[in-house]
Amino acid sequence: MTSPSDAAISAGIWSTPEAQASRRRRKRGDLVLQGLGIGAISLAVGLLGLLLVSLGYLGYRAFVQTMVTLDFPVSTERVDAANPAAGNYRLVIRDALVAQFPEVTSTGDLRDLNAILTNNAQFMVRDAVIADPSVIGGTIRLSLPASDQFDQLNKNNVPRDVPETQRRISDQQILWFDTLAERGAVSTPFNWGLIFNADSRFPELAGLAGAIVGTFYAILVCFLISFPVGIAAAIYLEEFAPRNRFTDIVEVNINNLAAVPSVVFGLLGLAVFLNFFGLPRSAPLVGGMVLALMTLPTMIIVTRAALKAVPPSIREAALGMGASKHQMILHHVLPLSMPGILTGTIIGLAHALGETAPLLLIGMNAFITSPPGGLLDASTTLPTQIFIWADSPERGFLARTAAGILVLLAFLVVMNALAIFLRQRLERRW
């Protein structure tokens, strides 16, 4: 029973200064919490943006490459038409450069002039001549990469105004290069070599092909091992295993394994796969096996979660129809949990893709100048390639390191996008 006076009192309670102050405090609390959240997100987004901007700033230079386009006179006295592979291409290149600068005659000057082109220029000209022997006796026009120092000069990474002694290239060399540029011989096209070349000592030639192929093989092995094993283990634990002390211990240990530092898995791989089983060092097979060990706990946890998410009504429906346990699992539960499993798998593989430490321990940071031809060939992976480049002193590797990181990030973004796509596309609502 509420009498009018009660109502007045209760209205009074809500309008006292204390009550108003309390409401204001409460509102302020909401605003503070919201503000903290926005602040945290801004910080995270800001740092991520800073990372991407700095990587982009450092790395964009590696996505273009300074090329020098010259006419190379392939005279018959330098190259024998009967045996083009044995020709003296060093001299062919010198001829081409001297044709541009006839005043250069001394041996020292000629060496300095030669340094404009990459060290491997003679092999590139040789390959071009072998591919097209009809040019012997005539000239062939080729775009060859400038050597790293001139690449950096062209990209304004070499200060022109410091004394000559503080640079690795002389004033004379800069003059020659500028002259070539004035004559239109210098261009900076997109650097396909970054994707299609394998590693090299010379930054202007170093590329990610070996690392990309090695990564592909290692991730493939990792997937082939961890996907079926992870699903089988998860199905047993989720659907068959009795609840007892033993399965509890297994479960706790799987959860713990997911938190073990990856370098430990590298040590395990080194001790077991390399030393005990004698598998080859630096091989994508071993890398994939180590990554599979590392991914497996995550895979099992994710798969169990996906299996658990299948509603019990579907299991009951199948069992009530007289399906046996394996029929229930294979016909109904597993297909329904596949989107979740695939999403988890891709996230797990993306994690493995970026893993460096365990691969260093099994020697996947070797210097490999051609892409691996198979699972047992020595190779690198993207993160270990980045590691190698980050360790190299040449100026050109600085940009290439950043570019390598950008390529790795691009792979990760693509894989995560695929996971999101699969989840949206295949997810079933009950």
Add this chain to the structure above:
Amino acid sequence: MVNVIGSRTVNDSTKPTVSISVAAPQDAMPAAREPRIRTDKVNVWYGEKHALFDVTVDIPDRAVMAFIGPSGCGKSTFLRCINRMNDTIDSARVEGSITLDGKDIYDPDLDVVELRARVGMVFQKPNPFPKSIFENVAYGPRIHGLARHKTDVEAIVVSSLKKAGLFEEVKDRLDEPGTGLSGGQQQRLCIARTIAVSPDVILMDEPCSALDPIATARVEELIDELRENYTIIIVTHSMQQAARVSQRTSFFHLGVMVETGPTDQIFTNPKDKRTQDYITGRFG
């Protein structure tokens, strides 16, 4: 199999319809027939909890048996003993004997897969597989090897859907997902799926509790038609439903089977005080 029973099907005007009184006529009670299922002193524990005490009930052949009682009284637990669905719950333990056609269904030699094919089950919430309507019905015959050829499967699917009174509504969209049907249609699809493997017994665990009144009426009609050929046990919250569809009723209370008898008698002249209190709405 021919449906000889008069049906109350509203959308089938060509058939002569016979209206059926709320409870089936008493003389239709197949008292002379041997009970299909006999249970003797069935006890169930969930871990430490004793859920069902000494339940002894005989279930008649080709009739509808209803289990009624308040929530948590053990009627669903008992129903799930009959096709051993309680086996899927780790902590559940069943004692006592349940026989189907004189054979103990808890015999270790008995194949539970075969038992569940012979004793089909329809659940509280319609749970069609997230597959096409056709695949839903075809699944049982396929896994039990009842149909070798595609045409056989098709024949079974069509006849099952017809028996479940769903065929006319879905015949043009058998490829569409079963989950896209309305609740009542989904439940009839689940019934069609169950009868596709030609079971002897159909267990129904509150089959209408998730349905609206019109869909409920449709499913009740169907139950009434199906009892000509199948032994049906239905667990229901609704006393009106038990009165409408069943010939015999058991009342459960606190894990004890209090009273079993012809539905008429349970609802008009209960012997036990607890039954009377429940029927008259004093609890539950």
